[in-house]
Amino acid sequence: MTVTDPAAALRQGFTGQVLRQAQPGYDEARQVFNAMIDRHPAVIARCADTADVAAAVDVARDHGLVVAVRCGGHSVAGLSTCDDGILIDLSGLKAVTVDPEARTARAGGGVLWGEFDAATQAHGLHTPGGRVSTTGIGGFTTGGGYGWTSCKHGLACDNLLSAEVVLADGRVVRASEHEHADLFWGIRGGGGNFGVVTEFEFRLHPLGPTVLAGLTMFPIERAAEVLRGWRDRADAAPDELATAVVVLTAPPEPFVPEELRGRPVLGMAALYVGEAGRGVAAVQPLKDLHPVVDLIAPVPYTAFQAALDPSAPRGFRSYWRGEYIRELSDDAIDAFLADAVDLTVLGAPLSQMVIFRIGQGVAAVPDGTTAFSHRDARYLFHPICMWADPSDDSRMITAARAFASAMRPFSTGASYLNFTPETDRVRDAYGDDTYARLVALKNTYDPGNLFRLNQNIRPSH
Incomplete structure (x- = not known):
């Protein structure tokens, strides 16, 4: 029956x-x-x-x-x-197996980055992963995967060695450079369009368990000066220095001067991707900007990876964007600060306006090697808007979109889909040639578009 x-x-x-x-x-x-x-x-x-x-x-x-x-x-x-x-x-697929000699790890499709980091750091190894430890490895990796250490070691998808994939017809295949190489190309940046990845095999790199990392803070009145200084130092920094700036609301913590608590401040994060002792000279130019809060110090890598967790709690309403900036000019800095402070205040205390320095570890992978595209940008603009009241939805989303529009003249025009809520930016993420190749791949592996609830690559028939 x-x-x-x-x-x-x-x-x-x-x-x-x-x-x-x-x-x-x-x-x-x-x-x-x-x-x-x-x-x-x-x-x-x-x-x-x-x-x-x-x-x-x-x-x-x-x-x-x-x-x-x-x-x-x-x-x-x-x-x-x-x-x-x-x-x-996929939350039941939690196995993580590390081969410290080969410097590889296999992880089930339901593993979170905090779980993956804990398993690999037991051997002093890592791969670039999510900046919030509760992020799943699956969507992060298939969408590209910018992590703190991408400046040196590339994206998560660049460190993928193979993947077990359940296809739309129910078959289970292994994709790698040697098996189903076309599918392997597509899942590295093409998202969940071609199947469900149930196991990832990653290349690992030595790091930790202790790293030189942390956050600094500056009064918002110094933001224009400090941002220019940060830009100049980030442009000249070695690829081992991961860094970002953020306009955020200073938390009511003992390490924050009382006069800054609850007010917008400029934050600066840094991580040296290497031995902590060797990072002192690389980090010093950032410290020379004279922050009023300086928490950069030797810390466990897993602690730094989880440092942003309190600022990204579940249960709040969210709207983000991910836009690439080729160069961070003085005009771009001024445009950023013109809206970043107001939008941070509007979404206080959880909203944060971030600019990441990408680093050459991403650009070192030639375009076309993976489906992930637009590797020439030096910065990633990432406004994170979070709020609690549903009645604020319209004004928060409208303000965030206006902010992104104001920054568009300085962008490459491309989008990072892992941070993009709209589904009409797919072509922007890839460009015409890569998009056409992805459509052909979709025609092969999912012609009926079963896997369409994603940043969708539509089949041509």
């Missing part, structure tokens, strides 16, 4: 947990990072292994259900959940 109920069909031989509305655990399982996203899947498949993922893909295809794939749930666009379809939850 044919089973027409997708939940019932999925339960046949399924190892994990199948949840429907009103069942215990359903509401918790459907929640994602961005509180603006409130969706109700018809079925949640909490997978325990790759076979479960393949079964969920088969049920979704056979029943005509939209598919959402969730690892950490950090998609600001809410692409890791859906209404009425099937949510494939």
